[in-house]
Amino acid sequence: MRILLAEDDELLGSGLRAGLDQRGFQVDWVRDGVAAERELLSAQHQAAVLDIGLPRQDGLAVLKAVRARGIDTPVLVLTARDAVAQRIEGLNLGADDYVIKPVDLDELAARLHALVRRAHGKTQAMLQIRNVVMDPSARQVSRDGDAISLSTREFDLLQALLLNAGRVLSREQLEQHLYRWGHEVESNTIEVHIHHLRRKMGAGLIDTVRGVGYIVMP
Numbered sequence: 001m002r003i004l005l006a007e008d009d010e011l012l013g014s015g016l017r018a019g020l021d022q023r024g025f026q027v028d029w030v031r032d033g034v035a036a037e038r039e040l041l042s043a044q045h046q047a048a049v050l051d052i053g054l055p056r057q058d059g060l061a062v063l064k065a066v067r068a069r070g071i072d073t074p075v076l077v078l079t080a081r082d083a084v085a086q087r088i089e090g091l092n093l094g095a096d097d098y099v100i101k102p103v104d105l106d107e108l109a110a111r112l113h114a115l116v117r118r119a120h121g122k123t124q125a126m127l128q129i130r131n132v133v134m135d136p137s138a139r140q141v142s143r144d145g146d147a148i149s150l151s152t153r154e155f156d157l158l159q160a161l162l163l164n165a166g167r168v169l170s171r172e173q174l175e176q177h178l179y180r181w182g183h184e185v186e187s188n189t190i191e192v193h194i195h196h197l198r199r200k201m202g203a204g205l206i207d208t209v210r211g212v213g214y215i216v217m218p
Contacts, residue, residue: 001024001025001026001046001047001112001113001116001136001156001159001160001177002025002026002027002028002044002045002046002176002177002178002179002180003020003025003026003027003028003045003046003047003048003049003112004027004028004030004036004039004040004045004047004048004049004050004073005017005020005027005028005029005030005048005049006029006030006031006032006033006035006036006039006048006049006050006051006054006059006062007029007031007049007051007054007078008031008032008051008053008054008055009051010031012101012103013029013031016049016103016105016108017029019105019108019109020105020108020109020112023105023106023109024136024139024152024155024156025109025112026156026178026179026180027180028045028180031054031055032054032055032056032057033054033055033056033057033058033059033061033062034056034057036048036050036054036057036059036062037057037062037065037066040062040066040071040073040075041066041069041071043071043073044176045073046073046074046116046119046177047073047074047075047076047112047115047116047119048073048074048075048076049076049077049078049099049108049112050062050063050075050076050077050078050095051077051078052077052078052079052080052083052086052090059077059078059090060086060089060090060093063075063077063090063093063094063095064093064094067093067094072119073119074096074097074112074115074116074118074119075094075095075096076095076096076097076098076099076108076111076112076115077090077095077097077098077099078098078099078100078101078103079098079099079100079101080100080101081100081101096115096118097111097114097115099111109137110137113125113136113137116163117136117163120163120164122163125137127159127162127163129162129165129205129216129217129218130205131143131144132162132201132205134158134159134162136159139155141155141158141201143201143202148200148201149200150197150200151196153178153193154193154196154197154200156177156178157174157177157178157190157193157194157197158197158201159177160173160174160177160178161174161206161214161215161216162216164216165216165217165218166215166216166217166218167215168209168212168213168214168215169213169214169215170212170213171190171191171213173213174190174213174214175189175190178190178193190214194206194208194214
């Protein structure tokens with residue numbers, strides 16, 4: 001799952017990115033509000049963690065601007081413990097949740113998973129399509145009750161397809177789910193991951209829509 005982190009504090013930002021990386025997220029990190037707005041407008045992330053006190057443009061101004069442009073990416077704001085008024089304003093401007101600094105990484109990860117689930121109309125922590133069950137937080141997958149070992153990329157690709165069950169995702173959309181900035185992606189990378197997933201999960205789970213992309217039917 002690819003997320004945007006907007007945090008100007010180097011120590012906190014590096015700690016958040018490292019901690020979220022360890023929990024299976026692909027993190028793009030920006031350090032000011034102008035960059036945060038630009039990246040949110042690109043709509044390439046499944047969720048965003050947005051600090052309020054950003055330089056060049058504060059987080060609330062960023063949030064207001066992107067919501068006015070119709071961007072519905074789930075946004076979790078970071079606030080100080082005593083910033084009640086800012087939390088209220090952020091929620092009124094379209095924030096989906098907030099976390100108080102200092103941040104507990106397990107809580108942050110759980111809240112991000114919940115935001116992404118709700119954005120896709122999912123209410124349960126588990127993603128299930130027929131005989132396949134995925135636990136995104138534990139990064140575990142089973143088929144007919146048997147655990148299936150997937151690589152990091154295979155897991156993230158399958159998660160994107162399950163979250164969007166019934167919707168065709170193009171190769172470009174899947175690449176956006178799997179890779180953060182700076183990763184070179186070969187032209188056949190998604191096809192290779194799909195091939196491996198079909199071998200492990202069964203050929204009937206992922207369908208190819210020729211010339212368009214891939215789909216998992218509910």
